[in-house]
Amino acid sequence: MATYLNGIDVSRWQGxxxxxxxxxxxGYSFVFIKTTDGSSYKEQFIDIGRKHxxxxxxxxxxxxxxxxxxxxxxxxxxxxxxxxxxxxxSTINKNFPKPNFPLVLDYEDEKINITSEESQKWINTxxxxxxxxxxxxxxxxxxxYIDKNLPKTHDCGRLPLWIASYPKTFDFExxxxxxxGWNSIPVWxxxxxxxxxGIESTSTDLNVMTKDFFDKYM
Numbered sequence: 236m237a238t239y240l241n242g243i244d245v246s247r248w249q250g251x252x253x254x255x256x257x258x259x260x261x262g263y264s265f266v267f268i269k270t271t272d273g274s275s276y277k278e279q280f281i282d283i284g285r286k287h288x289x290x291x292x293x294x295x296x297x298x299x300x301x302x303x304x305x306x307x308x309x310x311x312x313x314x315x316x317x318x319x320x321x322x323x324x325s326t327i328n329k330n331f332p333k334p335n336f337p338l339v340l341d342y343e344d345e346k347i348n349i350t351s352e353e354s355q356k357w358i359n360t361x362x363x364x365x366x367x368x369x370x371x372x373x374x375x376x377x378x379x380y381i382d383k384n385l386p387k388t389h390d391c392g393r394l395p396l397w398i399a400s401y402p403k404t405f406d407f408e409x410x411x412x413x414x415x416g417w418n419s420i421p422v423w424x425x426x427x428x429x430x431x432x433g434i435e436s437t438s439t440d441l442n443v444m445t446k447d448f449f450d451k452y453m
Contacts (some may be wrong), residue, residue, distance in 0.1 A: 257433030
């Protein structure tokens with residue numbers, strides 16, 4: 236049985252003023268922080284993400300950044316994916332602390348309007364831009380969505396998976412079903428209703444990460 240560490244993910248909805256020392260004291264070791272959305276994001280929201288990152292890093296949590304994707308082929312599939320990837324990378328390279336983990340592609344937009352084959356190409360184009368910038372990539376999604384929006388045979392399973400799946404009763408030994416193409420789940424978001432010390436404004440997403448994956452990144 237794998238060993239897991241607890242973590243959270245945050246965005247502007249948790250507010251700007253998180254007490255990260257209290258978060259850590261509540262038993263959390265890592266956080267993924269929303270940084271960008273599509274190919275533009277309000278500067279005030281980016282500033283909140285930067286504040287989260289500096290605060291979490293200062294409190295001793297490992298940090299990562301995620302980008303919410305809006306995949307489309309308007310103006311060209313590769314052009315669209317490249318624009319979003321370049322926007323993500325250029326944003327975190329502007330006064331954000333260095334992430335511990337690979338960057339995250341949040342791939343779950345319900346308004347997606349491209350085919351499964353185009354979706355695979357969009358993800359691979361995004362990944363190439365991120366990799367050329369010196370980063371690795373994690374894909375965040377949920378099973379029914381990614382199974383529907385990727386071909387039955389695809390190559391995206393080479394990317395580490397952060398899966399969203401909310402069981403009625405959380406149990407480390409009962410991992411959620413894997414999407415087609417993946418054989419492991421290094422990160423699992425198991426609740427969207429967590430109550431975390433230091434975050435008073437709203438509920439927070441709760442996650443676990445395998446210790447092997449956590450230890451892989453400094």
